[in-house]
Amino acid sequence: MMRRAAWLLLPALVLAFLLLGSGLDFNYVIPKRLVRLGAIVVAGVCIALSSVIFQTLAGNRVLTPAIMGYEGIYLLFQAVLVLWLGTGSVARLGAQGNALLSMALMLGYSWLLQRWLLREGRGDVYRLLLLGLVLTMVLGTFTQFIQLKTSPGEFSILQSLGYTSFNRAQPAQVLYSGLLVAAVAVLVARGTRVLDVLALGRDQAIALGLDHGRCLRLQMALIAVLVAVSTSLVGPTAFMGVFVANIAYALARSARHQVTLPLACAVAIGMFLLAQLLVEHLFNYRTSVSILVNLVCGAYFLALMVRTRGTP
Amino acid sequence: MITLEHLHKAYGDKTVLEDVSLAFPAGQVTSLIGPNGAGKSTLLMCMARLLPASRGRILLDGQDIGRIAIADYARRVATLRQVLDFNLRLTVEDLVAFGRFPYSRGLLTADDHQVIDESLDFLGLQALRRAYLDELSGGQRQMAFLAMTIAQRTDLLLLDEPLNNLDMKHAVQIMQAIRRLCDEQGRTVILVVHDINFAANYSDHVVAMKQGAVHSHGPVAEVVTEANLRALFGLAFEILPSAQGFVCNYFNPSLSRELV
Numbered sequence: 001m002m003r004r005a006a007w008l009l010l011p012a013l014v015l016a017f018l019l020l021g022s023g024l025d026f027n028y029v030i031p032k033r034l035v036r037l038g039a040i041v042v043a044g045v046c047i048a049l050s051s052v053i054f055q056t057l058a059g060n061r062v063l064t065p066a067i068m069g070y071e072g073i074y075l076l077f078q079a080v081l082v083l084w085l086g087t088g089s090v091a092r093l094g095a096q097g098n099a100l101l102s103m104a105l106m107l108g109y110s111w112l113l114q115r116w117l118l119r120e121g122r123g124d125v126y127r128l129l130l131l132g133l134v135l136t137m138v139l140g141t142f143t144q145f146i147q148l149k150t151s152p153g154e155f156s157i158l159q160s161l162g163y164t165s166f167n168r169a170q171p172a173q174v175l176y177s178g179l180l181v182a183a184v185a186v187l188v189a190r191g192t193r194v195l196d197v198l199a200l201g202r203d204q205a206i207a208l209g210l211d212h213g214r215c216l217r218l219q220m221a222l223i224a225v226l227v228a229v230s231t232s233l234v235g236p237t238a239f240m241g242v243f244v245a246n247i248a249y250a251l252a253r254s255a256r257h258q259v260t261l262p263l264a265c266a267v268a269i270g271m272f273l274l275a276q277l278l279v280e281h282l283f284n285y286r287t288s289v290s291i292l293v294n295l296v297c298g299a300y301f302l303a304l305m306v307r308t309r310g311t312p
Numbered sequence: 313m314i315t316l317e318h319l320h321k322a323y324g325d326k327t328v329l330e331d332v333s334l335a336f337p338a339g340q341v342t343s344l345i346g347p348n349g350a351g352k353s354t355l356l357m358c359m360a361r362l363l364p365a366s367r368g369r370i371l372l373d374g375q376d377i378g379r380i381a382i383a384d385y386a387r388r389v390a391t392l393r394q395v396l397d398f399n400l401r402l403t404v405e406d407l408v409a410f411g412r413f414p415y416s417r418g419l420l421t422a423d424d425h426q427v428i429d430e431s432l433d434f435l436g437l438q439a440l441r442r443a444y445l446d447e448l449s450g451g452q453r454q455m456a457f458l459a460m461t462i463a464q465r466t467d468l469l470l471l472d473e474p475l476n477n478l479d480m481k482h483a484v485q486i487m488q489a490i491r492r493l494c495d496e497q498g499r500t501v502i503l504v505v506h507d508i509n510f511a512a513n514y515s516d517h518v519v520a521m522k523q524g525a526v527h528s529h530g531p532v533a534e535v536v537t538e539a540n541l542r543a544l545f546g547l548a549f550e551i552l553p554s555a556q557g558f559v560c561n562y563f564n565p566s567l568s569r570e571l572v
Contacts, residue, residue, distance in 0.1 A: 255406075
């Protein structure tokens with residue numbers, strides 16, 4: 001019932017987002033909105049898939065890949081760029097160059113992280129988490145330190161990069177990201193049954209005949225791609241993944257990834273659309289998507305917790 | 313049949329298993345007993361390939377287990393570890409279906425459904441098949457996990473403390489099921505048990521471990537003796553025979569005062 005409502009709500013939100021107050025202007029307004037819609041869909045899928053898979057691997061429902069230092073690396077790189085090349089850095093590199101470099105950096109970071117931790121094939125997720133958490137803090141401090149050296153103009157650019165926004169995305173970047181994410185999504189869809197087994201924990205997964213180390217490495221690589229794409233496209237999303245995943249679990253009433261993954265995608269896209277609609281039409285860009293997403297998700301998540309506690 | 317040849321396991325310079333060589337009899341229930349830290353679970357984990365041994369070999373029907381693909385191994389050896397916190401929203405049926413993963417990689421065939429049914433029947437879980445695991449008692453959940461392990465249809469089952477945290481009734485049910493697996497289906501079961509009375513009354517063969525080495529092993533009657541258990545646990549034992557088997561009293565054996 002709730003699940004069907006969630007699925008029906010999504011097309012309604014898409015239509016509202018595209019048409020509301022557009023005056024049916026197919027030459028300028030709607031194409032612009034289609035680009036933003038593309039960014040929302042791509043980022044939503046990235047966040048939903050990466051968070052649910054990550055929580056499955058970690059066997060923990062309050063984590064997202066965002067705390068693994070990926071977003072920290074992105075923000076630090078942006079700060080370094082602005083410090084070295086000044087506010088003209090965006091023009092010098094081009095939007096594509098910046099996005100590609102950021103992605104390459106995040107993938108490299110993920111590769112190093114795994115290589116260091118998973119040598120000898122020990123699939124120890126908790127050590128990975130500890131390291132990720134500490135690195136996030138260290139990277140954040142470095143970024144702050146660099147920000148001290150920037151001018152007020154540069155600082156405001158950096159600050160805006162720290163928030164989720166769909167207005168930065170260029171059409172070409174949305175297209176490339178969309179293709180990459182579609183390829184990853186196909187791989188994920190093929191492996192939902194393996195994910196179900198991985199959710200039982202390392203020992204049970206091995207007892208059921210999975211090469212646990214190899215599966216873990218593959219899934220971590222997919223997560224890295226997803227996080228890199230979404231961060232370079234729309235900026236950091238911090239804890240949104242926690243909300244999205246948990247709302248999806250509550251709606252799904254099943255731990256099967258075949259159910260939870262698509263549902264999480266729908267929830268993420270719906271949240272983004274709702275937040276963007278409110279930013280554009282109600283608040284007139286006086287607030288940011290990040291703040292609204294956290295507000296909406298947080299309130300809904302709290303309501304859900306209270307309600308599920310109430311029913312025995 | 314599974315045999316161990318000079319098995320060593322060490323974490324850093326702490327030796328957990330030292331030169332363990334054993335042959336587990338096929339088609340029998342073997343209990344691993346011994347004090348905490350004796351290496352029973354480590355031994356079981358090595359056989360389950362959850363832990364790599366530091367030295368030595370483990371042979372399954374004469375074949376080094378390291379050379380068997382892990383996916384094939386899961387069709388020959390099923391392992392059940394202790395179920396600690398489990399918060400996945402799955403039904404009993406969903407869980408038992410995972411036991412067929414080594415065969416069908418998640419796409420269940422008619423054959424798989426039949427095996428799942430039989431496993432549920434075997435443990436009397438049909439009434440609970442649509443119940444969610446997080447709504448079951450600890451004992452029922454343990455039964456569901458055992459049903460998954462049974463559904464793997466392996467010749468060898470490795471169970472790590474299957475009676476942990478269970479009440480007496482569920483413990484007896486689990487041990488009776490293990491006995492039937494062996495007697496009716498000819499499967500080999502190796503389990504770690506802490507309750508000496510369950511080991512003594514339900515197994516054919518006992519391996520006693522102490523400080524990482526085999527202390528004694530053999531048929532129950534040979535290993536479970538007052539003198540042997542006293543040496544193994546450092547505790548006075550009194551073995552009381554009864555019509556249905558025997559009871560090892562270590563709570564307040566009448567001899568204890570003289571011994572200590």
